[in-house]
Amino acid sequence: MNSIPQSVVALTGAGISAESGISTFRAADGLWENHPVVEVATPEGFDCNPPLVYEFYNQRRRQLLSDEIKPNPAHTALAKFEHEFNGSFLLVTQNVDNLHERAGSQNLLHMHGELLKMRCLNSEMVYDLRQDLNLDSECKCCRSPGNLRPHIVWFGEMPFHMNEINTALEACDIFIAIGTSGNVYPASGFYQKARIRKATTVELNLEATDSSFDEHIYGPASKVVPAYFEQLLRPSS
Numbered sequence: 001m002n003s004i005p006q007s008v009v010a011l012t013g014a015g016i017s018a019e020s021g022i023s024t025f026r027a028a029d030g031l032w033e034n035h036p037v038v039e040v041a042t043p044e045g046f047d048c049n050p051p052l053v054y055e056f057y058n059q060r061r062r063q064l065l066s067d068e069i070k071p072n073p074a075h076t077a078l079a080k081f082e083h084e085f086n087g088s089f090l091l092v093t094q095n096v097d098n099l100h101e102r103a104g105s106q107n108l109l110h111m112h113g114e115l116l117k118m119r120c121l122n123s124e125m126v127y128d129l130r131q132d133l134n135l136d137s138e139c140k141c142c143r144s145p146g147n148l149r150p151h152i153v154w155f156g157e158m159p160f161h162m163n164e165i166n167t168a169l170e171a172c173d174i175f176i177a178i179g180t181s182g183n184v185y186p187a188s189g190f191y192q193k194a195r196i197r198k199a200t201t202v203e204l205n206l207e208a209t210d211s212s213f214d215e216h217i218y219g220p221a222s223k224v225v226p227a228y229f230e231q232l233l234r235p236s237s
């Protein structure tokens with residue numbers, strides 16, 4: 001696309017945070033390599049062994065809150081684009097880290113939940129969370145222990161914000177997927193939904209995936225994301 005678009009939707013995955021020091025899921029040394037998905041990322045796993053699930057997310061949360069983890073130039077470029085772009089821009093992330101908001105993104109939807117939030121199993125109330133969670137953690141609304149879970153969408157559960165995301169996908173001129181392997185539905189089908197209204201679909205990723213976007217740009221997110229979004233704002237004539 002050579003003209004400035006009116007409406008842009010970007011989807012991010014674990015690849016955008018890899019250069020910030022957070023492991024992706026499906027790499028050889030990725031998170032799912034050492035942690036069976038059914039045990040730590042399903043409602044059944046949580047029912048079966050809540051301490052294991054709490055500890056898996058406690059470790060991820062402690063890492064996220066450590067001084068080493070910071071937004072990288074790809075997160076910053078998306079926030080800058082949102083700030084400077086005159087059209088509509090929605091950023092959807094599958095990531096549960098807070099690096100987009102720390103970089104300054106505002107119109108942001110966490111479709112798979114947030115590591116720094118917990119939810120009451122009774123009331124569905126959502127609370128901020130910076131400490132470890134365990135079976136003794138007391139719920140703020142019920143005032144009883146054992147009622148809290150990580151505010152994370154597990155396999156078999158419905159992602160958040162789907163109505164808003166679908167509306168934006170159906171209206172966008174460009175859909176850009178960044179650092180996601182395209183293995184997990186429904187995010188893996190977003191580019192096809194965006195195409196229904198003839199949006200241009202673009203993949204920015206370290207390496208090829210199985211998805212057939214209109215354009216593929218390969219390289220580390222910290223390099224390709226700033227370059228791509230800069231030319232979107234200021235296309236050379």
Ligand code: APR
Pocket residue numbers: 012013014015016018019024025026027030094095112178179180181182183184204205206207209219220221222
């Ligand atoms: N720059 C760009 N892309 C990268 C980089 C990088 N520096 N490093 C890795 N990648 C790419 C990988 O090549 C891979 O295609 O990021 C992608 C990461 O894929 P996954 O590990 O499968 O992560 P993601 O697609 O976000 O997973 C989706 O699956 O496990 C669930 O809920 C979890 O949100 C997650 C969802």
